[in-house]
Amino acid sequence: MKYDPQTALIHAPRKAPQYIETVQPPLFRASTIIFKNTSALFDRHWTDDYDYSYGTHGTPTTYTLGDNIAQIEGGDYCLLAPSGLSAINLVNSCFLSHGDEVWVADNIYGPNMEHLRNLETRYNILVKVYNPIDINSFQPSDKAKLIWLEAAGSVTLEFPDLINFVKKAKEAKVLTALDNTWGAGLAFNAFDFGEEHLSVDLTIHALTKYPSGGGDVLMGSVVTQNKNLHHQLFRMHALQGIAISGDDAALVQRSLASMKIRYQQQSQSALTVLQWLKLQEQIIQVLHPADEHSAGHEYWKEVCETKQSAGLVSVIFKPEYDMTAIRSFCDNLSLFKLGFSWGGPISLVMLYNLSEMRRLPQQHLQHGLLVRFCIGLEKPEDLIQDIANALEKMNKPQSQ
Incomplete structure (x- = not known):
C-alpha cells in the first residue's frame, strides 16, 4: 500500500536491522514502548x-x-x-x-x-x-x-x-x-x-x-x-x-570501564597530598580514613582490604584562622575549583563550619574551620603547589 509521504516518514517501509555488535550497547530513547501484539x-x-x-x-x-x-x-x-x-x-x-x-x-x-x-x-x-x-x-x-x-x-x-x-x-x-x-x-x-x-x-x-x-x-x-x-x-x-x-x-x-582506574589514581593522589598537608603549620588536623590518626582508621583497614579510598581529604585549620582567612585561602586556589560534588577530572574545594553542621560532641575533632579537598586527575605535585601558593597568600591570623 502506498502511503502519503508524511505517513511514510513516520511508518518507514524499510528499517535497518536493529541489533549489531558494538563496543557500547545501543542507546534507547523512549517514553512510549511499542508492543508487538x-x-x-x-x-x-x-x-x-x-x-x-x-x-x-x-x-x-x-x-x-x-x-x-x-x-x-x-x-x-x-x-x-x-x-x-x-x-x-x-x-x-x-x-x-x-x-x-x-x-x-x-x-x-x-x-x-x-x-x-x-x-x-x-x-x-x-x-x-x-x-x-x-x-x-x-x-x-x-x-x-x-x-x-x-x-x-x-x-x-x-x-x-x-x-x-x-x-x-x-x-x-x-x-x-x-x-x-x-x-x-x-x-x-x-x-x-x-x-x-x-x-x-x-x-x-x-x-x-x-x-x-x-x-x-x-x-x-x-x-x-x-x-x-x-x-x-x-x-x-x-x-x-x-x-x-x-x-x-x-x-x-560509557564511563564505567575506566572507573576503577580513575578511582585508584585519585585514591593514590589523595594519599600523596595528605602526607604533604600533615606538614603544614596552618593546619591542625588532617582527616582521611587511611591516616592512622583519623577516626575509624582501624575499621577502614578491616573492611577495605584493597586499602583503597576515595580521593577526598579534609583539613581543619588552626582556630586563629577565621572565616575571612579561610575564604581568602579558597579564593587564592587556582587548580582547585570551588564547587560541590567530586569524582570528576577537576579537583574541587569546599569550606565548612562544623559548629553549624553537627549535633553531637566531636571530641575526636580539633576546633577550627574545615576545608575539604576533592582530588581530581591532575598531577598531585601540581595540586600541592597550588595549595602551597594559596597558603602563602591567605590572610594572616588576626593575632599576628
Whole structure:
C-alpha cells in the first residue's frame, strides 16, 4: 500500500536491522514502548526482570546500566534515579511510615538529614542521631525501622565500625541502608563482609560521582540482593514516576570501564597530598580514613582490604584562622575549583563550619574551620603547589 509521504516518514517501509555488535550497547530513547501484539501487552508483569512497558520503567539502555551497577556493588538488583538524593529519598519514602524510628549518623549527608527532618515534622517519623564512631550510641527501640550508614562520613570522613553496626541492626531487625558513594563498590563489598550472610540490605550510590566521572551527569542508584526489597522499591519507584534519560544512562555506562582506574589514581593522589598537608603549620588536623590518626582508621583497614579510598581529604585549620582567612585561602586556589560534588577530572574545594553542621560532641575533632579537598586527575605535585601558593597568600591570623 502506498502511503502519503508524511505517513511514510513516520511508518518507514524499510528499517535497518536493529541489533549489531558494538563496543557500547545501543542507546534507547523512549517514553512510549511499542508492543508487538496484545499477548506481549497482557502476558507481562511489572515484577519481570526486564519489563518493557513504558519508558519510566526501563529500557535496554537503563537495564544494562542497572545490571552493571549491581555487579560492581556486589548486589543483584538495581534501580536508577535522577540523582543520589533522589535515590536516598526513594528509600526513605518506601520504608518509613507514621511512627517509625530511623537512625542516622551525625556525619550523614546533609540533604538526607533535611529530608528526614521534613518527614519527622509531617509524618511523625522519629529521627534519632547516633555517633558514627561509637556503636553504643545506636540504641534502637522496637519502633526502629531503618538505619543509615555512611562510610566514610560526609565531610569529616570518619569510618564507622560497619561490621558491628550491621550486626547490631540485624539483631534488632532494623533495615540497613549504606550510602556507598565514597566506596563506589570498589573500596569494599558491602554485600559481603567476609562473614557468612553478613551484608547491608541496601546500598545507595550517587552515580554522579565516580561512575559518571565527568562532572556532567546527575544520577543515583539503589542496589540490593533481596528480591522482596527490590519489588517494594520498584513499586514506589513507579508510583513516584522516577526515571532517567537514556542519554544520561549511556554516558554513565560509557564511563564505567575506566572507573576503577580513575578511582585508584585519585585514591593514590589523595594519599600523596595528605602526607604533604600533615606538614603544614596552618593546619591542625588532617582527616582521611587511611591516616592512622583519623577516626575509624582501624575499621577502614578491616573492611577495605584493597586499602583503597576515595580521593577526598579534609583539613581543619588552626582556630586563629577565621572565616575571612579561610575564604581568602579558597579564593587564592587556582587548580582547585570551588564547587560541590567530586569524582570528576577537576579537583574541587569546599569550606565548612562544623559548629553549624553537627549535633553531637566531636571530641575526636580539633576546633577550627574545615576545608575539604576533592582530588581530581591532575598531577598531585601540581595540586600541592597550588595549595602551597594559596597558603602563602591567605590572610594572616588576626593575632599576628
